[in-house]
Amino acid sequence: MEITVKFFATLREGRGKITTYVTEDSVTTKDILDYYEINVEDVSILYVNGLDAALDKKLEHGDIVSIFPPVGGG
């Protein structure tokens, strides 16, 4: 399956804005963070298709994962 992964703000450093994660195995949101070397403490918003997702959420083909560090207000 293919999963779109989007990085924002400081998480783009060394990772770019958007990428595709391809796998044959089952994968969770935490697996994605681990793969892209993002510490859980460095994440303040984690969305799957725009909705808050737990770290153990199993992903499906075509899902979009959006990852934000603690950033903003105003």
Place this chain on the structure above:
Amino acid sequence: MFGYAGKILRINLTTKEVKVEPLDEKEAKKFIGGRGLGTKIFYDEVSPQVDALSEENKVLFVTGPLTGTPTVTTARYMVVTKSPLSDTIASSNSGGYWAPELKFAGYDMVIVEGKAENPSYIMIENDKVEIRDAAHIWGKVVSETTKILEKEVPEKSRVLAIGPAGEKLSKIAAVMNDVSRAAGRSGVGAVLGSKNLKAITVRGTNKVKVADEEGLKEAHLEMLKRIRENGVTGEGLPAYGTAVLVNIINETGVFPTKNFQLSQFGQAEDVSGETLAEKYLVKKDPCYRCPIACGRYTKVDDIEGGGPEYETIWAFSADCGVADMPSVIKANYWCNELGLDTISAGATIAAAMELYQRGYIKEEDTDGMPLEFGNSEAIIEWTKRMGNREGLGDKMAEGSYRLAESYGVPELSMSVKKLELPAYDPRGIQGQGLQYATSNRGGCHVRGYLISPEILGEPEKIDRLTIDGKATWAKIFQDLTALIDSTGLCLFTSFAMGADEYARIINKVMGTEWSADDILQAGERIWNLERLFNLEAGVDPSQDTLPKRLLEDGISEGPSKGHVTRLSEMLPEYYEIRGWSKEGIPTDAKKKELGI
């Protein structure tokens, strides 16, 4: 007196009388300063039914007891008056450097009454106060006004001014200071215009007295540490400014697009905080004594200036369907120069674009610049036409509500109490919807920033799509914000600080012994006072509502698809928690409890 300067400067522009009065410390402490004390004094002196643009209205420039003190973010003041846009009490907040200078000059606030016969400005230098002729700067944009005044007032003076929009009594005109800092909302700039008051310059050389200097140094270092270690205040805001929210809010599917007809904008990346930092940022632009430095100083096509903020970017991009960042930034610069509230200006253009889309505004009304969603030239040109009141811009200068109402369709104005809604679609953020409907100045996000828990997860994450507990959250955020707005500190410290921390730093400055509960009660007192003012002004509880679209039409696509704001389910609980009657009126018991 600690924190306070102890003096009120009262200027009557009709009689040209200048008076210095002592500050009533006991009264001051009940309402703290800034928003709270300004509202109390205004309510004591002016009838809530006053015509906002008449000579009988007053305008107060009010610092807080912490403004100008040696700790962080002590830059803020409030412009308190009756709003010509909403008829509510207005207290519009701004930062920069003007307010600390007023404190150094020896005044807690300036009260301006009456109306000058000719365009005038006020010069303050410590004890010396003069009302001067402003014929040579009337009609000039804010930056030019500032440059001219800086040459004729004492060196190092700070300048507060209105632009042409305020002079021409636009109901969405701002008061500007330090060139690009704005007391934006509620049309406060028009009140100055109606008094023929172009500017106030101030130079001060005194220091503010604090109660516990050593204790303050310690509390200050702790506050600074918290701010630096917090992700929002220590990393995100300094690096990207408030613009960092563009992608967050868009990914959440609550980024109002084309006058709230849609809730996601396909080209959000082009107008994001990341793009701003990458292509247009020149440097950070902090206020007085601020380590957060969320302010931006930018450049596009050889033009430089302050901003844009998140709200500004939203209003001129997604809300108008425009993806061209240079045009968005230029529209922002024009708002600063003309002295317009960027939220209301962009949102009014968006409303006009929907009116045009639906055939209410005709092509011949647009004088060669069609009000089409996506037209990047239009957002610049119509900002100018509004600021200068040209053609249809004259009607638009009255704000989106009066504009839409003139065509018989007020429901196409995305506003509450006639104040244009900002950059968050409340159908996907239930608590924020409740706050929009109940905020004392109308459609405002910042007075109870529930985006913080509902989207950003600060202080904790709550589900944005459910209604449970939102009434309580709204009250707490609203009360705490009212308190912070009254101290002279910046609201953004609240990402890193809670009520206990605020109480501590306030006590060190003022020599008080307040607990977190004490200061939250002060916030509640201030909130209720504003409510009472509004009720007397004729802004009744039936206006605690949202535009029909947000109550009835579900979001059309994206992660928040199908949702509306379930206001009728939250409002009764909110009134109850506030200790108000079922009709939304503060009870005698509540008034007695709060001492108002």
